Amino acid sequence: MGTVDPWRRVNSVFTLVERMNCQGRVSPGTAASAEERSCSWLNPWVFLISVLVIKTAFVTICLVVLLHGGYGQYKNLLQNSTEWHCIPKISADNMAPFSHSSDQPTALQEKFTAWECDSAVSENKGRGWMCCPKGWRRFQNSCYFLSLDMMSWAESEQNCTGMGSHLVVINSEEEQVFLSKQIKPVLKAENFYIGLRAEIVDQWQWVDKTPYNVTAAFWRRNEPSDHKYEKCVVMHRDSEIPNNWNNIQCQMFYRICEAAAVTV
Numbered sequence: 001m002g003t004v005d006p007w008r009r010v011n012s013v014f015t016l017v018e019r020m021n022c023q024g025r026v027s028p029g030t031a032a033s034a035e036e037r038s039c040s041w042l043n044p045w046v047f048l049i050s051v052l053v054i055k056t057a058f059v060t061i062c063l064v065v066l067l068h069g070g071y072g073q074y075k076n077l078l079q080n081s082t083e084w085h086c087i088p089k090i091s092a093d094n095m096a097p098f099s100h101s102s103d104q105p106t107a108l109q110e111k112f113t114a115w116e117c118d119s120a121v122s123e124n125k126g127r128g129w130m131c132c133p134k135g136w137r138r139f140q141n142s143c144y145f146l147s148l149d150m151m152s153w154a155e156s157e158q159n160c161t162g163m164g165s166h167l168v169v170i171n172s173e174e175e176q177v178f179l180s181k182q183i184k185p186v187l188k189a190e191n192f193y194i195g196l197r198a199e200i201v202d203q204w205q206w207v208d209k210t211p212y213n214v215t216a217a218f219w220r221r222n223e224p225s226d227h228k229y230e231k232c233v234v235m236h237r238d239s240e241i242p243n244n245w246n247n248i249q250c251q252m253f254y255r256i257c258e259a260a261a262v263t264v
Contacts, residue, residue, distance in 0.1 A: 108133065108143075108164030108259045115262070131262040138261055139178045144168060145257040146182060146192065153232040156193045156255035157207060165259035167195030169206045173242055176218050179256060180241040191234035191248065193255040198231050198247070219245045 112133035119129060132143035143165075151159060157167050170176050183192055195207035202224070204212040220239050224230070224247040232250040239246075 108262075111162075111164050117264070129264050131264060136259075137182060139175060141261050142175075143259050143261050144179065144182070146186065146189075147255045147257070150252040150254055152252060153193055153197065153250040156253075157195070160255065160257035163257060163259075165257040166207050167193055168256040168258040169195045169208050169210050170218070171210070171216065173216070173218070176242045179235065180244055183235060183237045183256075186237065186254075189254040190237050191246070191253045192237070193253050194233050194235055194245070195258075196233040196245075197250075201226055201228055204233075217245065218242045223247060 114134035115131040116134050116136070116138075117129040117131040118138060130138060130141070132138045133145075136143040136145050138144075145160075145163070145165065147156075147159075153167075160166050168179065170179070183189065196204055196212070197207070198204045204217075204224075206212060220236060220243055223245060224233075227247075229249050230247040233245055233247050234253055235256070236244045236246045
């Protein structure tokens with residue numbers, strides 16, 4: 001659909017006013033006809049109407065310029081930014097899907113309203129954004145939460161579940177190295193629970209039922225010990241990277257929760 005030129009509209013108004021003024025003029029010394037007197041009476045109203053039309057045209061021009069400029073800035077912002085802090089104004093029925101199917105992703109979205117998003121384009125994951133709750137840390141397709149308080153292992157898992165996540169399940173050396181670097185600066189915390197536990201000595205199980213793989217385990221030297229009371233596993237902050245796992249009694253320690261990142 002074609003766009004009407006606002007300046008052409010203004011010129012048309014001026015032409016109309018000029019014509020009406022010419023029709024309303026009476027030569028000196030001549031008697032004005034009834035039609036001319038009526039036209040002269042209408043001139044003030046014509047002037048007022050023309051002013052309103054001109055003002056409308058001017059406002060239209062300003063809006064067009066502002067909207068065009070605003071869209072250009074928004075487009076550049078989208079193209080040049082790779083990280084966003086998002087507060088979605090959406091209901092629970094319209095939440096963005098997670099990358100895998102379970103009850104936890106929906107629970108995570110219900111618990112948090114502020115999100116931090118990174119562009120997925122830079123990671124060759126197609127278009128869109130990968131988002132974690134504000135304050136969580138993203139690595140690949142997962143979000144991680146490092147606690148500021150201590151709980152037992154069972155309480156830690158319950159706390160993570162209450163946020164729509166679970167104690168972290170480590171599947172690769174890259175993930176292990178990332179988390180080890182994250183806990184290094186936390187000086188007040190020495191041990192962080194992960195989602196690995198043994199009800200029976202040496203029979204290790206992950207909380208999400210992922211099979212325990214000894215080739216993807218990152219124990220400290222001389223660990224795990226065979227002590228029957230040391231059923232829970234922590235990442236030890238001061239150990240060398242990446243081998244910092246230690247089995248320990250299930251007492252009060254910090255924790256790392258994990259959930260799948262939201263893709264939007």
